[in-house]
Amino acid sequence: MEDVEATLRTFIAENILYSNDGYPHADDASFLETGVIDSMGVMELVLFIEERFGVKTEDHEIVPENFDSIHSLASYIRGKMAG
Numbered sequence: 001m002e003d004v005e006a007t008l009r010t011f012i013a014e015n016i017l018y019s020n021d022g023y024p025h026a027d028d029a030s031f032l033e034t035g036v037i038d039s040m041g042v043m044e045l046v047l048f049i050e051e052r053f054g055v056k057t058e059d060h061e062i063v064p065e066n067f068d069s070i071h072s073l074a075s076y077i078r079g080k081m082a083g
Contacts, residue, residue, distance in 0.1 A: 004053070004074040011048055012070075016041045027070040042067055049073070055080035 009023035016037065017023070031037035037045065045067060046057050055077060066076040 004077050005070050007052065008070050008073055012036065012045075015048075016044060023070070030068050032064065032068055045073070049077055053077050053081060
C-alpha cells in the first residue's frame with residue numbers, strides 16, 4: 001500500500017500551502033489550529049482523496065475527527081479503502 005501520509009503531505013504543501021519546501025507540521029498537528037486548512041481547503045482535500053484514492057466521502061464524514069490532521073485523514077482513507 002502506498003504511503004498515504006506522504007501523498008497527503010505533498011498535496012497539501014504544493015496545492016494548499018503553495019510551498020516547495022514540504023509540509024512543515026507533524027502528522028498529528030491540527031489543520032485548524034495551525035491554520036493550514038480552511039473550509040475551501042477541506043473541499044480541495046475531499047476532491048483530491050476521492051480522485052487519488054478512489055474513496056467516496058459522504059457529507060456526514062467531513063468532520064474534524066476525519067479531516068483535522070495528516071494522521072486522522074490517512075486513517076480515514078485507509079478505513080474507507082478497507083471497507
